[in-house]
Amino acid sequence: MNADDWLRTLTAELHQRRVAADAARHVVAEAATHLREGGGDPWVVFGPPQQYAGAVVESIGTAPGPRPGPVRLHAAGITKRYGRRTVLRDATLTVRAGQIAAVVGANGCGKSTFLRICAGLMSPDAGEVTVSGRLGYCPQSGGTADFLLADEHFVLVGAGQGVARGPARRAGRAAARQLGWEAGGDVQARHLSGGTRQKLNLTMSTLSAPDVLLLDEPYQGFDQGTYVNFWDQLSRLRDAGTAIVVVTHLLNQLDRVDIVLDLTPAHETGWHAPGIQGGRP
Amino acid sequence: MNRLVTVAEMTLRELLRRRGVLLLLLLMPLTFYLIRRDAYLGQSVRSLLLGVGWAVSTAALFATTAARELEPRLRLAGYRPHHLYLGRMLGLWTVGLVISVPFFLLPIIDGADLRYGGLAAALLCSVAVAAPFGMLIGALLPRELEGTLLLLTVVTVQMLIDPAGSGARLTPFWSSREIATWTVDNTDQGYLSRGLLHGLVVTALLALGVAAVASVRLRRRRHLRHLPVG
Structure with missing residues (x-):
């Protein structure tokens, strides 16, 4: 895991532990600056990101989570x-x-x-x-059409909710980006790797909000x-x-x-x- | 309407991207036509029509099987069963019509002397019957191999059965065979009327069969109660 991966993991850990967004940004920016200026392996300097996030939580506390509805x-x-x-x-x-x-x-x-x-x-x-x-549902595997592009999957799911093509495509791409995937390519689903195909699957399930x-x-x-x-x-x-x-x-x-x-x-x-x-x- | 058109469009897109399948779709009726070319023209045209019917049925079977896992989630995404099966049927009919065009032109280029209006009607009947026929087999038999073998059996029976016998009317593509006889042999109008009626009835029955299977498979289950967001 390089420094960028380490920082990304730390960000996610802080978010998961409900550290306030501003405070989390500040902690990550400080760690990034420290690594850039001082160099060194983040695992040696700070330890595992999970452990460091735990220490941050102990030190600054967490934002109160929303009450279940x-x-x-x-x-x-x-x-x-x-x-x-x-x-x-x-x-x-x-x-x-x-x-x-x-x-x-x-x-x-x-x-x-x-x-x-x-x-x-x-x-x-x-x-x-x-x-x-x-209701949204994401199956363990399958659930996509081999010969369609990611955008076409978004249009297909969007049409079910009466969403026009442009907004459906944009919403799909934005949701895919949250998983670190740029979905706008010209690649049919059958040519996607197993993991990317699951990202498509997951994106489709969240598309109808x-x-x-x-x-x-x-x-x-x-x-x-x-x-x-x-x-x-x-x-x-x-x-x-x-x-x-x-x-x-x-x-x-x-x-x-x-x-x-x-x-x-x-x-x-x-x-x-x-x-x-x-x-x- | 938008949902129906979207499903039809995606079916069309999927099929058009299967270039190998498309090539075979075109090759199959052509082979059927050429293999009987030296013999009597009527046999050649009948084989061509059967080839078109089989090709479109096979495409429908594969499209239905491929959509099997996608459809339940599209149902959850807001589609109703009729959007899914009618949309797919619409897409398959469109593909069938497109691949019929060269086979309508083939006998013209070949210089065959026949009633071309009849040939067009027979091709239409073949395509109309083939799409719901392949879809019904795909809906009833989840695996492609079993479906393909059943299609092969039906087409073989269709080829070998005596068209004048009463059993022949139970075969799905009898309509196009009957219209082909009117087209090639200049027989009386009864062949055309019987063929058109048979094609219409069989298409309607097959479409109803597809609708029934899809409605059961994609039904809203009784144990699940939906409430509006409170």
């Missing part, structure tokens, strides 16, 4: 069976505006199934889901910088009042979320996440 998604008693196998039993999750919920669990425990049920793409055997407002955003492990193929940008964007959306549900198996990100729903059967693990909701008994 009204309930945007309420999934109650979701049960799903495939033949004789029950993959979800009585799973319950409530997410308010301005909250991020993580759905975690072992492989095959029904994380994606749960999300598809919440999106209304699959019916459960029992339970119901209530959604307030517009959803009130509830459902993300099924959307970061597959992301490099470190994009991964940081991704969580940074999630924080921005949360602060803007979006209710977000993200399926993840990366437990190191759980300190950045407000709610955790663990779908791992209780007999398979002794681990319990903080703020756990629902799941299986």
Whole structure:
């Protein structure tokens, strides 16, 4: 990681930890000046960006986070069976505006199934889901058209909401830029790398300005910088009042979320996440 | 209307970028025509029409299969099922009409003596039937290989079945064959009327089939309740 990457990671960390924007800018500018004038490896001078961000938070504190708003998604008693196998039993999750919920669990425990049920793409055997407002969904893979350009994807999604072509293209490109991707090129989706294709996928799901955003492990193929940008964007959306549900198996990100729903059967693990909701008994 | 046109446009764009597929779309009816060229002209024209029908059906099958994962998210983005299947059908009909033009001109260049109005009507019927036919197979069979094999079976049956037999009327492209007979053999008007009616009915039934499958697959599920933002 070079100095620029280190500074970018620090910026994202400060943002995630809700350090006031002005203070965060000041800290990053000071660190950049120090590195430019004094030289040296930022990892040696300041240590890991996460650790340095932690020290900054201890020193200057954080801005108060916005209070969670009204309930945007309420999934109650979701049960799903495939033949004789029950993959979800009585799973319950409530997410308010301005909250991020993580759905975690072992492989095959029904994380994606749960999300598809919440999106209304699959019916459960029992339970119901209530959604307030517009729904956005980003699948784990697929969900794009191989022979279309990124701009054409934006136009296609935008037309669904009655958005004209120009504004849809501009909104798509702006959302892609938040993930560090310049989307205006002349490249068909099939020629994009796996990570860039996922950026397109993610951008499409946020394009309709959803009130509830459902993300099924959307970061597959992301490099470190994009991964940081991704969580940074999630924080921005949360602060803007979006209710977000993200399926993840990366437990190191759980300190950045407000709610955790663990779908791992209780007999398979002794681990319990903080703020756990629902799941299986 | 804008949503319908956008889906049609994107279907068209996708197909036009598949240059290999386009080449094969053109090559298939041409081969069908040339392979029977030395024999009786009627067989040659009928093969051409079947080739156009098969080519457009195959394109429809592949377009439908490719859109399978995209459609649910477009539904969430504000599209209704009819925007998606009608838009796609519109795009495929347009592609079908475009590739029909050289095959309308081919017998003219070849100096064939036939009723060209009939040839145009037969081509229209082929294209009209082929788009919803390929889409229906694509909607019912999620994998391309199974769909392609089923299409192959139908076209083979269409080729080999006795057109005068009652079973022939159950095959999707019987209409264009009937109109082709009127076109080439100067038969009575009944062939043309029967063919047009068959084409119209089969297209409508296939389109209804596509609509039914799409409406079930992309339906709003009962467990999900939408509330306005409070």
